[in-house]
Amino acid sequence: MKKVKTVLLGLIIPVLVVIFWWYATNYGNTPESILPKISTVGKTIGAMWTAGSLQEDLIISLQRVVEGYLISAVLGIVLGTIMGMSETVRKIFQPTVTTIRQIPIMAWIPLLILWCGIGEASKIVIIVIASFFPIMVNTLSGISQTPLEYVEVAKLYKISKWKTFIRVYLPHALPHIQTGLKLGLGVLWMAVVAAELIASTSGIGYRMSYARTLMQSDVVIICMIVIGIIGILMDKLLTIIFTALTPWERKRRERG
Amino acid sequence: MAEENSLVINHLNKKFDVDKKQVEILKDINLTIKKGEFITIVGHSGCGKSTLLKIIAGLVGYSEGEIIRNGKPVTGPDTDCGMVFQEHRLLPWLKIKDNIGFGLDKSDKQKWNETVQKHIELVKLQGFENAYPSQLSGGMSQRAAIARGLVTSPDILLLDEPFGALDALTRVQMQKEILRIWEEEQTTMIMVTHDIDEAIYLGNRIVVMSARPGEIKEIITVDSANAKVRGSTDFSYYKQKVYKHFFEDERETEEYNI
Ligand SMILES: Nc1ncnc2c1ncn2[C@@H]1O[C@H](COP(=O)(O)OP(=O)(O)OP(=O)(O)O)[C@@H](O)[C@H]1O
Ligand SMILES: [Mg+2]
Numbered sequence: 094m095k096k097v098k099t100v101l102l103g104l105i106i107p108v109l110v111v112i113f114w115w116y117a118t119n120y121g122n123t124p125e126s127i128l129p130k131i132s133t134v135g136k137t138i139g140a141m142w143t144a145g146s147l148q149e150d151l152i153i154s155l156q157r158v159v160e161g162y163l164i165s166a167v168l169g170i171v172l173g174t175i176m177g178m179s180e181t182v183r184k185i186f187q188p189t190v191t192t193i194r195q196i197p198i199m200a201w202i203p204l205l206i207l208w209c210g211i212g213e214a215s216k217i218v219i220i221v222i223a224s225f226f227p228i229m230v231n232t233l234s235g236i237s238q239t240p241l242e243y244v245e246v247a248k249l250y251k252i253s254k255w256k257t258f259i260r261v262y263l264p265h266a267l268p269h270i271q272t273g274l275k276l277g278l279g280v281l282w283m284a285v286v287a288a289e290l291i292a293s294t295s296g297i298g299y300r301m302s303y304a305r306t307l308m309q310s311d312v313v314i315i316c317m318i319v320i321g322i323i324g325i326l327m328d329k330l331l332t333i334i335f336t337a338l339t340p341w342e343r344k345r346r347e348r349g
Numbered sequence: 350m351a352e353e354n355s356l357v358i359n360h361l362n363k364k365f366d367v368d369k370k371q372v373e374i375l376k377d378i379n380l381t382i383k384k385g386e387f388i389t390i391v392g393h394s395g396c397g398k399s400t401l402l403k404i405i406a407g408l409v410g411y412s413e414g415e416i417i418r419n420g421k422p423v424t425g426p427d428t429d430c431g432m433v434f435q436e437h438r439l440l441p442w443l444k445i446k447d448n449i450g451f452g453l454d455k456s457d458k459q460k461w462n463e464t465v466q467k468h469i470e471l472v473k474l475q476g477f478e479n480a481y482p483s484q485l486s487g488g489m490s491q492r493a494a495i496a497r498g499l500v501t502s503p504d505i506l507l508l509d510e511p512f513g514a515l516d517a518l519t520r521v522q523m524q525k526e527i528l529r530i531w532e533e534e535q536t537t538m539i540m541v542t543h544d545i546d547e548a549i550y551l552g553n554r555i556v557v558m559s560a561r562p563g564e565i566k567e568i569i570t571v572d573s574a575n576a577k578v579r580g581s582t583d584f585s586y587y588k589q590k591v592y593k594h595f596f597e598d599e600r601e602t603e604e605y606n607i
Contacts, residue, residue, distance in 0.1 A: 249426045249452070344480075
């Protein structure tokens with residue numbers, strides 16, 4: 094029952110948006126090139142699907158996103174962990190990392206095109222740069238904020254460093270890692286679309302910028318909706334995985 | 350003779366850096382504890398009782414002096430010396446059974462299970478094996494922590510106010526339980542408590558500490574069997590003896606709780 098209520102509450106705004114959209118396009122005088130009718134969008138989706146272009150663009154972008162995300166997740170978690178566990182390593186890297194983080198992702202694109210060309214590599218690298226930092230920084234704080242009281246318990250029982258990591262530091266960091274992965278997810282699409290807008294001949298971002306030059310607002314809107322839906326699906330998937338990984342967190346929340 | 354002693358502390362001093370200043374916490378502690386003795390420690394809040402236990406456990410270093418634990422100078426924690434902390438310190442992500450079995454070698458899974466189960470029953474937590482610490486009450490958490498301390502059967506067990514969060518009834522039950530374990534396993538027990546009745550009831554000797562810097566004011570040997578009977582004249586005699594220290598010290602009649 095509670096679940097149904099949650100879903101229903103979450104649907105209020107999308108439904109309002111659709112009603113407004115429907116009203117504006119049917120009773121207002123909004124030109125189709127600015128805001129297409131819902132029915133036009135529906136027809137275009139059908140046409141794009143049968144032509145196979147929607148799937149094609151989606152798969153290309155999705156491949157880039159997943160590949161880049163996996164790389165940055167592995168790099169972010171591993172480096173965040175090492176920096177969290179060793180104060181020396183942290184001191185070596187922290188100033189440099191903080192400096193690099195200040196550079197906006199768009200500012201990387203010109204240099205990356207010069208270095209990696211406009212092939213796959215430059216897109217993957219952009220994605221990695223964008224999503225790596227939130228993952229690493231959150232992993233780092235999750236590990237380094239592990240209460241010393243718990244570490245002391247492991248010390249008392251002479252638990253090895255590795256086992257202490259597995260049984261004390263890592264479980265403490267898991268919720269933080271989840272936060273990092275979710276933040277990383279949020280910037281993934283921004284990075285891939287930005288890269289595709291500027292330097293690509295394929296993918297959802299490319300499709301959007303191409304459609305804009307043809308004044309096809311319906312295609313632009315479809316691409317945006319598709320990105321949004323895939324985004325929320327990936328976010329939900331992460332939630333499911335981490336709920337399974339951290340059962341104690343749920344019990345704690347239940348108790349309040 | 351040396352093997353007869355579980356613990357020898359000679360001229361122990363401990364200072365902590367607080368705000369770049371050295372603060373004296375423990376001053377000239379001398380204490381020899383025989384194997385199988387039950388020692389209780391009472392003293393004002395902040396006088397360094399927890400610090401003393403952690404130093405004995407090898408978790409905290411010391412500034413001067415020497416400590417010999419089981420015939421060897423203390424350089425760090427070892428499996429022959431267990432500790433139940435003042436806060437329960439159960440790991441939030443481990444189920445109760447895994448918390449209790451935390452320090453126990455898991456290579457023999459069956460033995461691990463049996464030992465853990467035995468201790469779960471000992472502290473009456475049956476049915477909560479698979480619960481997480483957040484699902485337990487304060488007293489239950491403390492009992493789980495006691496089980497974790499006992500499960501490795503250490504030669505020396507350090508207990509830092511282990512019954513603090515228990516209700517009066519469970520408290521008396523646990524005191525009896527700890528006495529039973531002590532007699533059965535012949536563990537050397539060193540227990541900090543703020544309950545003077547408990548100190549008399551459990552201790553062979555009571556170590557009375559002064560307020561900061563923590564010094565040993567007196568070591569009271571409870572050598573009359575009658576003293577173990579609550580309400581007996583001997584019991585009141587020892588009680589007076591302990592109280593006396595706190596009142597000379599403070600020159601005020603506060604609650605009979607320290
Ligand atoms: N790591 C530390 N760094 C600096 N000071 C500390 C540290 N640990 C303890 N102290 C100080 O040492 C003193 C003794 O602390 P301790 O915890 O041993 O007291 P206690 O006798 O156990 O008190 P209580 O009965 O309240 O538990 C306190 O003043 C405390 O502030
Ligand atoms: Mg204390």
